[in-house]
Amino acid sequence: MEYIDIIKKMPRIHCARGPEICGKCREYMKDISFSLIRVYLEPQQEARPITEIYVGCRKIVGEYDILKRFDSDKEAKEYAIKYGTDITFE
């Protein structure tokens, strides 16, 4: 299965229902920090949230999992350098 790991500022995820339906999701949306996410290039069986990323000039919209959340921007940047992970600033 193809995927891309990338570091992006993401809200905390509560569940797949999303902020329009779930109150906890709305609460979690306010908590945004750099996260290491894995974006899947093909649709999966599970209901996962969806995000947009740019790889070079290619826009990818795919389901993702959050693998890790960083406590600070500095920690995210250090991780990106150490592991050669793409990081996007928006």
Ligand SMILES: [Zn+2]
């Ligand atoms: Zn929820």
